[in-house]
Amino acid sequence: MSTASTHILCASLTFAWPDGTGVFDDFQLSVGPGRTGLIGLNGCGKSTLLKLVAGELTPAEGSIRTMGEVGYLPQNLVLDTGLRVDEVLGIAGTRAALHAIEAGDPSVEHFTAVGDDWDVEERALATLDQLGLGHIGLDRTIGEVSGGEGVLLRLAALLLARPDVLLLDEPTNNLDLYARRRLYDAVASWSGVLVVVSHDRELLELVDQIADLRDGGVRWYGGNFTAYEEALAVEQEAAERMVRVAEADVQRQKRELAETHVKLARRKKFGQKAQDEKRVPKIVANGLKRKAQVSAGRLRTEHTEKLAEARGRLDEAAEAVRDDDEIRIELPYTTVHPGRGVLRLKELTLRYGTEVKGEFEVRGPERIALVGRNGAGKTTLLRTIAGELAPVSGEAETQVPHRFLPQRLDVLDDELSVAANVARFAPDATDNRIRAQLARFLFRGARADQPAGTLSGGERFRATLAALLLSEPAPKLLMLDEPTNNLDMASVRRLTAALDAYEGALIVASHDVPFLESIGITRWLLLDDGGLRDIDVADVREGRLPVNTPM
Structure with missing residues (x-):
C-alpha cells in the first residue's frame, strides 16, 4: 500500500494500561481507502486501537498518523440528556447565527459563523431523514429520544461533518432492526475511509476488506465477512494438512534415529568381537574404533538435528491452526418437561x-x-x-x-x-x-x-x-x-x-x-x-x- 493511499498509519505502536496489562507491542497497521471490518477475539484490543487512532488514548511508544479529519463513534455512547439535537449535530452555533441574520441582525460575527454553510438546516434535516430520524426536530432534547436514536444522532453528526476517516465501534449495539437497516444504508453509501469494529454479520457483509486482529498483529482478507470465512476455512484446512505432514515427518525422523542407534550398537558389538578374537592387529583395531566413533557421532548428530528440525516445522504448522476453546456445559437439573x-x-x-x-x-x-x-x-x-x-x-x-x-x-x-x-x-x-x-x-x-x-x-x-x-x-x-x-x-x-x-x-x-x-x-x-x-x-x-x- 503506497504512502499516498494510506489514511491510517500506526508504526511501532506500544500501549499498556496503567496496571501494566499490555495491549500492543511494536504494532504496525496501515489502512487505505474503502470500508474495513476490524474483527478479533474479545480483549485483543480492537476498541483500544480505535481510541488510539481517534486520539482519545496516547501510545507509550510509536506513532499514529491519519490523513485528514477523523470522526469517531464510541461503543458506549453517553450524551447529556439536556443537549438539543442541533448541539449534538454540531450545528447549533451556525444555526443560531443564521437565524439572527434572517431576523435582520447584520453583525459580522454572524456571517463569520455561517461562512458558506447557508443550507446547514436543510442538510441536517436531510441527514436525519436518511437515518429515519425525520420526525425528530432540531430543537428537541436528547432526553426526549431513545438510546438507539441517540446513537443515530451521533452518526448523523459525523455524516454532516464529512470526516476523511470514520471510525465506528460496535455501532449496531442497542439499535432495533429498523435503526440497524438505516445504519447499514449509511455504511453502504459511505465513500470515504471507514473502519468498523462489529460482531454484526450483516454489517460486516458490507465491507470491502477484513482486518483480523490476532496475537498482536493484523492479517488482511479481501472481501466481506463471507469471503473472509471462506478464505479462513481454506487456510485452516491447509494448516491442518501441514500439521499432519509435519507429524508424519517427526515420526519418520524418530524411527530413523532409533534405527541409527541400533545400527551403531551392532557395529560396536561386531568391532569389539573382532578385537577380542584378535582377527586384526590392535593398532588397526584402535584406528577403526576411533573412525567408527567419529562416524557414529556425526550420524547421531545428523539425525538428531533432522528430528529437531521436524519438530520445529510441526510447532510452526501447529501455530497456524486456530484452536479457540469453546464453552462446554452440562446442566442436568435445568430440564423442563413439555407441558410444564x-x-x-x-x-x-x-x-x-x-x-x-x-x-x-x-x-x-x-x-x-x-x-x-x-x-x-x-x-x-x-x-x-x-x-x-x-x-x-x-x-x-x-x-x-x-x-x-x-x-x-x-x-x-x-x-x-x-x-x-x-x-x-x-x-x-x-x-x-x-x-x-x-x-x-x-x-x-x-x-x-x-x-x-x-x-x-x-x-x-x-x-x-x-x-x-x-x-x-x-x-x-x-x-x-x-x-x-x-x-x-x-x-x-x-x-x-x-x-x-x-x-x-x-x-x-x-x-x-x-x-x-x-x-x-x-x-x-x-x-x-x-x-x-x-x-x-x-x-x-x-x-x-x-x-x-x-x-
Missing part, C-alpha cells in the same frame, strides 16, 4: 405504560425471541418477570427457578474474583466443584482468581453466564437481554453452544436475527403498543411487520 408451566402473565401493566392484555403463558422448554422497537418495553418486561420491577397492575408469575442476564452485565461484583462471584450464587457448592465448572467456561487455574473488574467484555459475559447457570437452584427459565452486544464472533459461537446445551425455557430479547435463528427459537413474540403477540419469523426476517411497528 413456566411463566404466566395476566392483565399486566408495566412501568412506563406498556401493557400485556389478557393472559399469556409459557409452557415447557420453549425458546422465545422477544423483538420490538427501541423503547417498546422489552427490558422492562424482562425485569418485571425477573422480579426486579413491580408491575403497575396485573400479575407476572414465574413457576420455575429463573435467572436474568441483564444487558449491562452488572450482576458481578467487580472487587471479587470470578470464582468468588460464582460462589455468591451457589453458596453450598465446594470450591473444587465451582472451579471444575468454571473450567468449562474457559476460566482455568489462575484465571478463575482474576478480579471481575479486570475482565474484557467477552470474559465478563462468560463469567456472568457461568454465575447464573451454576447458581442454586439451577435455573429452568433463563432470560437474556441483548446478549450478543459487545461479543466477538467467537464469543457468539460460544454463547450459541452454551444455549444449545441448556435444556430449560429461554426468553431472549434481541435485534440480532441471525443469532436468534442460530439458537433454535421456537416462538417469536412482538412487543409494541398493541401489547405482546405472536408473529412469524419470516415477518421479522423480511420486515413484514404490523403497521406502526417498523423494524
